[in-house]
Amino acid sequence: MVNSKINIFLQVIPLIFIFLFFFVAPLSLTLIVSFWDYSDYALIPDFTFRNYKEIFEGCIINLPDLCVTFKTYLSTLKFCFSVWLLTLLIGFTIAYFLRFHVKTMTMQIVLFLVCTIPFWTSIVIRMIAWIPLLGRNGLVNDIFINIGLIDDPIEWLLYSDFSVILSFIYLYTLFMIVPIFNSMLRIDESLLEVAYDSGASGFQTLANVIIPLCKPGIAIGSIFVITIVMGDFITIGIMGGQQIASVGKIIHVEMQYLQFPAAAANAVILLLVVLMIIYTLTRAVDIRKEL
Amino acid sequence: MNGEIVSKLIPELFCLGKEIPMNQTGECKLQYLTKYYGDTVAVQQINLTIPAGQYCCLVGPSGCGKTSTLRMIAGHEVVSDGEILIDSLMMNNLEPANRPTAMMFQDYALFPHLNCLDNVAFSLKMRGMKKMERYEKSRSLLELVHMENYENRLPSQLSGGQQQRIALARALVTNPSVLLLDEPLSALDPFLRVRMRDELKRLQQELEMTFVHVTHSQEEAMALADMVVVMNLGVIEQVDVPQNIFNYPKTEFVARFIGGHNIFTAEVISNNNSNCTLKGNENSHYLLPTKIDELGSKIVFSVRSDKIRLSKKKNTLKPNEILCLVRSVEYQGSWIKIVLDAEDTEEMTVVISEDEYNADPIKKSEEVTASWNVLDAIKL
Numbered sequence: 001m002v003n004s005k006i007n008i009f010l011q012v013i014p015l016i017f018i019f020l021f022f023f024v025a026p027l028s029l030t031l032i033v034s035f036w037d038y039s040d041y042a043l044i045p046d047f048t049f050r051n052y053k054e055i056f057e058g059c060i061i062n063l064p065d066l067c068v069t070f071k072t073y074l075s076t077l078k079f080c081f082s083v084w085l086l087t088l089l090i091g092f093t094i095a096y097f098l099r100f101h102v103k104t105m106t107m108q109i110v111l112f113l114v115c116t117i118p119f120w121t122s123i124v125i126r127m128i129a130w131i132p133l134l135g136r137n138g139l140v141n142d143i144f145i146n147i148g149l150i151d152d153p154i155e156w157l158l159y160s161d162f163s164v165i166l167s168f169i170y171l172y173t174l175f176m177i178v179p180i181f182n183s184m185l186r187i188d189e190s191l192l193e194v195a196y197d198s199g200a201s202g203f204q205t206l207a208n209v210i211i212p213l214c215k216p217g218i219a220i221g222s223i224f225v226i227t228i229v230m231g232d233f234i235t236i237g238i239m240g241g242q243q244i245a246s247v248g249k250i251i252h253v254e255m256q257y258l259q260f261p262a263a264a265a266n267a268v269i270l271l272l273v274v275l276m277i278i279y280t281l282t283r284a285v286d287i288r289k290e291l
Numbered sequence: 292m293n294g295e296i297v298s299k300l301i302p303e304l305f306c307l308g309k310e311i312p313m314n315q316t317g318e319c320k321l322q323y324l325t326k327y328y329g330d331t332v333a334v335q336q337i338n339l340t341i342p343a344g345q346y347c348c349l350v351g352p353s354g355c356g357k358t359s360t361l362r363m364i365a366g367h368e369v370v371s372d373g374e375i376l377i378d379s380l381m382m383n384n385l386e387p388a389n390r391p392t393a394m395m396f397q398d399y400a401l402f403p404h405l406n407c408l409d410n411v412a413f414s415l416k417m418r419g420m421k422k423m424e425r426y427e428k429s430r431s432l433l434e435l436v437h438m439e440n441y442e443n444r445l446p447s448q449l450s451g452g453q454q455q456r457i458a459l460a461r462a463l464v465t466n467p468s469v470l471l472l473d474e475p476l477s478a479l480d481p482f483l484r485v486r487m488r489d490e491l492k493r494l495q496q497e498l499e500m501t502f503v504h505v506t507h508s509q510e511e512a513m514a515l516a517d518m519v520v521v522m523n524l525g526v527i528e529q530v531d532v533p534q535n536i537f538n539y540p541k542t543e544f545v546a547r548f549i550g551g552h553n554i555f556t557a558e559v560i561s562n563n564n565s566n567c568t569l570k571g572n573e574n575s576h577y578l579l580p581t582k583i584d585e586l587g588s589k590i591v592f593s594v595r596s597d598k599i600r601l602s603k604k605k606n607t608l609k610p611n612e613i614l615c616l617v618r619s620v621e622y623q624g625s626w627i628k629i630v631l632d633a634e635d636t637e638e639m640t641v642v643i644s645e646d647e648y649n650a651d652p653i654k655k656s657e658e659v660t661a662s663w664n665v666l667d668a669i670k671l
Contacts, residue, residue: 188400194396194402197387208413212404
């Protein structure tokens with residue numbers, strides 16, 4: 001009796017250890033440090049709201065002019081929303097094609113694995129590979145000029161909002177495809193037959209049968225994409241030519257200046273924002289049946 | 292052999308006292324209906340007329356073409372050749388939703404994300420009916436299948452029998468003339484199967500709608516149908532009322548499939564105007580109450596398992612008597628099933644009542660004489 005209880009305890013210990021050491025501890029540390037004070041050359045353990053006050057300095061008073069924090073969050077949320085929408089549309093379409101138009105299960109798996117091939121390369125290389133493609137002297141501009149479509153190279157292909165969003169979509173659409181495809185696998189073909197029998201058009205079947213049944217998959221994919229984009233600073237930094245602001249960048253810069261309490265406070269705020277978004281998502285969709 | 296039914300025979304043959312009212316809709320006519328899957332023929336030019344308001348069962352082993360036929364009537368399979376007419380209107384080019392048919396699928400296929408009311412109202416929603424109207428109609432159908440208290444439940448919260456009732460309600464909501472059922476009882480346990488069978492029969496009689504029910508269980512077909520269509524390898528072997536299928540099977544396949552029959556093969560050695568004598572392999576002789584002209588021709592005939600009597604007395608054998616060896620005795624409750632080795636037939640199965648058995652129990656490896664009445668032998 002006691003033996004089995006000890007056994008169970010021992011079996012759970014590794015996971016508890018990983019959870020505590022890699023999740024709870026860093027998070028608590030960040031939270032604690034966010035209340036510390038700092039000077040030009042040292043960190044001062046304290047309990048002060050200084051960092052939080054500085055983040056939101058002049059944010060309410062200066063309305064409708066936006067303070068730095070609000071502007072940065074708006075910019076990042078803008079990217080987040082566009083990337084989410086586009087990865088959703090592209091990912092859903094690809095998953096739909098894979099599930100309902102590819103005939104054999106073998107081909108479905110093969111094509112699915114083909115989609116994952118880009119992940120065999122490092123994410124940094126995959127990102128910066130766009131630069132020689134999109135630059136002023138890049139491949140795309142060269143082709144367009146040579147076939148006479150344009151006279152001057154297109155400026156906004158690289159180091160712009162366009163290139164950032166393009167890069168995000170390229171990197172993270174698979175995170176949408178996988179959970180949506182998984183959801184779709186659970187949709188029995190007989191349900192589509194019933195819909196057809198009931199007189200549903202293709203669009204009606206999509207709206208009334210397929211999308212409602214894919215909601216958990218869509219939610220999970222959205223969580224992946226949103227959390228990644230909100231915290232990102234590398235992709236936005238490189239593909240935006242270091243000209244575009246992002247919340248992750250603020251944190252990064254503050255860490256470079258060794259202003260850890262300020263960075264920690266920004267990190268906590270970011271975490272809260274992302275948690276709020278995810279909470280709203282899970283209210284709308286019940287993910288539990290997917291897990 | 293096709294099962295072409297002449298219209299004027301229908302009232303007598305199939306009604307069993309049931310009048311077909313005038314202006315009854317739901318008559319289903321299949322003419323030279325054919326289906327190819329690539330090079331394989333699944334359905335071979337079948338001709339069938341299902342009168343309005345009949346409960347028709349398509350029965351046969353797997354691969355006989357019954358499901359393909361049903362799906363062609365529904366519109367889910369494209370017809371390779373031939374015509375489908377419902378109430379004299381050509382159905383071949385109509386979409387399933389535009390035909391006066393509704394289909395109930397084998398695994399019910401209820402929408403898991405909709406509650407019962409929305410499931411039933413689905414087709415009406417697809418047709419653009421307003422919410423109030425379609426909910427009202429759906430509720431009346433839920434009442435018909437006695438599920439009115441379950442309207443807010445999800446399919447996952449229902450039992451198998453309840454799911455089937457909802458699937459039925461969903462199919463009936465569009466007022467079809469013909470209801471097509473694809474093995475609706477296969478997914479249920481035996482006890483529930485019998486109960487749901489009664490419900491289906493009751494519903495069909497109440498609605499006076501044509502039901503076309505596909506099953507691989509001959510027991511189900513006999514219990515439910517007004518009209519049994521036995522199919523094999525894409526052709527119709529026999530179309531008749533259940534009693535006639537069981538008592539007068541037309542072909543060897545039907546006799547074997549329907550069960551409860553023993554098939555014998557023997558050669559004609561003499562005949563007269565009303566019957567003929569056959570000779571088997573050993574010294575067995577059989578009398579058949581039909582006239583067969585050709586002497587020496589091989590005839591196949593069947594005798595029902597419950598029409599054979601077993602006796603331990605060993606006398607000289609008269610016609611329709613043979614010696615057999617008991618292979619197994621199986622207790623089945625109110626009757627006993629005895630399997631014997633006999634000449635001119637594969638395993639012979641005889642069914643006797645418990646009382647008859649207890650009077651003089653027959654044991655394994657005993658030699659007994661099996662006999663039957665002349666009139667109980669049916670030529671196939």
